[in-house]
Amino acid sequence: MIVNLADCLEVRCGVTMRSRIITHPQGNVCLVRMQDMHDENAWQALPCVLAKNMPHANLLDPACDLVLRGRGQRLTMRCVPQLTMPTVCVSPLMRVRVRDPARLLPQYLCWYVNTPQAQAQLQHQAYQSDIAQLRVHALDALCMPLPAPERQAMILTAAAQARSDCAAAQAKAWQTYEQMIQDLLEEAGQ
Known part of the structure; x- marks a missing residue:
């Protein structure tokens, strides 16, 4: 069966940091930035910051969330590993939430989005300036076998x-x- 991802996902832009990120020893929120994402779902130690009133809708959930690079040569996706504290992704990363993880495994979505065929479709969806950049609804147009x-x-x-x-x-x-x-x-x- 071929499905349109708009029916399976909720996509949000990462939080916007208006100023320099300053880590704090008693930080209560971890941040995932573009430079923190490596191959094969490896994330390096994430900086912790003090954040007041962080909306729960922005927090990553390892059971159903993935993180998508919204800018660059490769618009890759990574699964969210087990987390030790509340974590959010920072723009231009996007949080991708699978609505029904029993129907669409987040790991399968991650694998599919990273295939050359899906990457070509995403690059086509990206608007081009000096660097390719995805809009939040770019995944809506992507269809995949399910x-x-x-x-x-x-x-x-x-x-x-x-x-x-x-x-x-x-x-x-x-x-x-x-x-x-x-x-x-x-x-x-x-």
């Missing part, structure tokens, strides 16, 4: 295995390359 949750889980397992196999093959190729260079240098020195 199999049963069990099938989504199988796809995620297969994708993880393929990534692992590719990494192993790349490591092996690099090792072969280094050995070849070493052999050539030793041969040239004789």
